[in-house]
Amino acid sequence: MKGNKGQKNKRNSELKAIFFIILISAVMFIISTYAWFTTQKNVSITNLSGTVEVAEGLEISLDAKTWSNGIVLGEEEGQLSIIDDAYPGHHNLQPTEMLPVSTLGLVSGNMTDLKLIRGKVTNSIQLSEIVATDEKILDSANAKYPGYFAFDIFLKNSSKQEEYDDVLQLNYDSSLEILEASKASTGLQNTVRVAFAKYGTAESGTSDVMADQVTVLEETAGIGDAADPVYISDVAIWEPNSSDHVEYIVTNNNQIKWAAGDQKYNDTEKPDGGMGFGPTTQMPTFALRDAAIDNEIADIYDWSGTNNATLQKQIVLQTTKTSESDYSIAEGVQNLISTSDTGDGSVTFGIAPNRISRIRVYVWLEGQDVDTINYASHGGGVKLNIGLVKGSEEGTHELVEPEP
Numbered sequence: 001m002k003g004n005k006g007q008k009n010k011r012n013s014e015l016k017a018i019f020f021i022i023l024i025s026a027v028m029f030i031i032s033t034y035a036w037f038t039t040q041k042n043v044s045i046t047n048l049s050g051t052v053e054v055a056e057g058l059e060i061s062l063d064a065k066t067w068s069n070g071i072v073l074g075e076e077e078g079q080l081s082i083i084d085d086a087y088p089g090h091h092n093l094q095p096t097e098m099l100p101v102s103t104l105g106l107v108s109g110n111m112t113d114l115k116l117i118r119g120k121v122t123n124s125i126q127l128s129e130i131v132a133t134d135e136k137i138l139d140s141a142n143a144k145y146p147g148y149f150a151f152d153i154f155l156k157n158s159s160k161q162e163e164y165d166d167v168l169q170l171n172y173d174s175s176l177e178i179l180e181a182s183k184a185s186t187g188l189q190n191t192v193r194v195a196f197a198k199y200g201t202a203e204s205g206t207s208d209v210m211a212d213q214v215t216v217l218e219e220t221a222g223i224g225d226a227a228d229p230v231y232i233s234d235v236a237i238w239e240p241n242s243s244d245h246v247e248y249i250v251t252n253n254n255q256i257k258w259a260a261g262d263q264k265y266n267d268t269e270k271p272d273g274g275m276g277f278g279p280t281t282q283m284p285t286f287a288l289r290d291a292a293i294d295n296e297i298a299d300i301y302d303w304s305g306t307n308n309a310t311l312q313k314q315i316v317l318q319t320t321k322t323s324e325s326d327y328s329i330a331e332g333v334q335n336l337i338s339t340s341d342t343g344d345g346s347v348t349f350g351i352a353p354n355r356i357s358r359i360r361v362y363v364w365l366e367g368q369d370v371d372t373i374n375y376a377s378h379g380g381g382v383k384l385n386i387g388l389v390k391g392s393e394e395g396t397h398e399l400v401e402p403e404p
Contacts, residue, residue, distance in 0.1 A: 036100045036121040036300075036367040047179065047381025048082070048094065048149050048363060049074040055171065055389040059156040063087040064220070064356070065213040067156060073384065082151035087213070089223040092151040096140050098382075099147030100367030101133055102288040104312055105195050105235040105339040112222075112231060114197050114362055116148060117288045119297070125255070127297040130288070148364035154216065155388070156209050156356050165350025168196070168236075170317070170334045171387025172397045175327035176240040180380030187246040187371040189327070192382060193316070194238045195362040196336060196349065205230045206355035220358035230358070236336035236349035239366075241327065242318035243282035249371050250279050256370065257304040277370075282318055286311040287368050300368060311368070315339045332395040351390075361386075 053070035054060045061067045062085050073082060086092045101116040113135050119127040120143075134144040159166055178189045199220055200206050207216045218224035250268075254276035258265060268278030277283055286303040292310035303311065317337050319329045341347035351357045363384060365372055 036119070036127070036372060047074075048384060049179070049381060050384040050386070052153060052361075052386045052388070053171075054155070055387070055392075057158050057390060058388060059158075060388075061154045061156070062152070063213065064154045064216040064358075071153070082149070086152065087217055087221065087223070089217070089221070090152060091135060093135060093146055093149060095145075095147050095149065097147065098149075098365055099140075099145065100191075100365045100372050101146075101148055102367045103195070103364075104287050104289060104314055105197075105237045107232050107235060107340070108290075110229070110231045112229070114150075114195060114232065114235065114360070115290065116146070116362070116364060117290075117293060118143065118147070118367070119288070119292070121300070125299045125301055127292075127300050130292050130295060130297075132290075132293055148362060149382075150360060150362045152221070152358055152360050154220065154356055154358050155351055157351050157353055157390075158209060159353030162353050164353070166353055166390045167348045167350050168336050169389045169392055169394075170238060170319070170329065170336060171389045171392075172332045173328045173385065174238075174240075174319075174387045175321070175329070175383075175385045177327040177383050178380055179383050185246055187244070187249050187373075188365075190241045190244045190246075190371040191365050191369040192240065193362075193364055193366045193369075194240070194384065194386070195364075196236045196238075197232045197360040197362065198234045198349070198351065199230045199232055199358045199360070201233050201352070205233065206352045206357050209354055209356055211356060216356055216358075220356065232360075234349060235339045237314065237316040237339060238336070239285075239314075239316045239318045240329075241321050242316075243280050243320045245277065245279050245281065245371060247279065249373070250277065253370050253373060255301045256283075257299070257302045257306075259304045262303070282320065285314045285316075285366060285368050285370075287314040287366065301370075313343070314366075314368075315341050315343060332397045333389060333392045335394055 050073050051070055059067040060071055062071055064087055082092045083094050101118045103116045116133045118133055119130040121127050131143050133146045135146050137144050157166060176192055205220055207219045218227040220230060222230040251271055254270050265277055265281055265283040266275040267281055270276040289310055289312050297307060297310050317334055319331055321327045322330045336349035337345050338347040338349045
């Protein structure tokens with residue numbers, strides 16, 4: 001009896017030890033899930049639905065042939081698919097799973113695609129195996145797999161003037177949300193970025209508003225026997241829902257090291273007694289620079305200047321949602337800002353007057369966003385509504401006719 005009791009106590013001790021090891025492992029796993037969520041690839045974010053609508057003076061097309069006032073994104077009956085309804089020779093992307101990437105959206109040299117960068121996070125803050133994604137790779141197991149949506153739209157701009165680019169604006173009803181309402185609490189809707197990459201300039205890379213599909217594709221997409229290469233000339237990035245952080249993020253992922261001039265973003269007391277960002281803090285994101293490729297970053301949350309060689313402040317149009325249930329832009333109509341801007345919003349993003357322009361729309365999960373954690377990776381599809389206007393007064397919630 002005594003021997004059996006001793007063996008039982010021994011087994012209990014062993015079980016307790018195993019439980020303790022499992023508990024420690026679980027804690028370590030939880031710690032390792034902050035940021036980028038690359039340690040756990042069980043992502044279900046594969047759908048993109050919504051609309052892209054344009055106002056008076058603009059027409060839009062997915063194939064440079066059929067023009068209208070709007071397109072509906074999705075694969076349900078009667079809806080246009082960014083893959084099936086694209087132009088011949090396109091390389092629109094619809095990923096099998098969305099994976100975090102990062103970009104500053106800066107234009108350098110002859111770029112045919114926006115450079116989005118991915119890394120592997122370890123110990124919750126270290127980023128290594130940093131590579132540039134490749135839009136030609138279809139295997140999601142490959143580190144260079146895009147993992148983001150990208151599709152071309154063509155804009156026909158009938159303008160009352162011919163001297164300068166018309167500033168492209170986001171209408172007040174533009175929005176981005178997660179399809180499954182139960183997943184909104186993970187904060188995934190706060191991590192998404194939308195970029196607009198413009199090809200060509202007013203002098204080259206655009207087409208006359210009366211041009212046919214063959215001509216437009218040759219001149220703006222570099223497709224066809226008489227085509228010349230066409231490169232990205234400007235980029236604008238939009239960050240919807242920029243002042244929302246769910247409670248879990250504020251409590252557990254609040255570890256940014258700010259530069260002296262950015263201490264204003266520490267507006268609330270953290271659980272450990274220090275100061276950090278709060279649930280409604282609108283703050284910048286320091287995204288990966290090209291120099292980060294093939295290097296390592298010891299602390300992805302060190303935005304104090306130590307990582308200036310690999311991280312840089314993202315120049316974006318930040319907007320906030322109208323209410324908990326209404327994801328439209330609370331600030332009203334907003335000018336799109338070029339990523340070449342210095343931060344004051346003076347360098348706007350425009351399209352050539354009385355021309356057809358090609359713009360590539362990118363939708364991705366920004367890995368450097370503090371809300372991008374493993375728990376957010378269980379979100380549903382992304383619903384994106386984009387309203388493109390011009391000549392409206394900023395901050396308004398009604399269209400204003402442009403001046404002659």
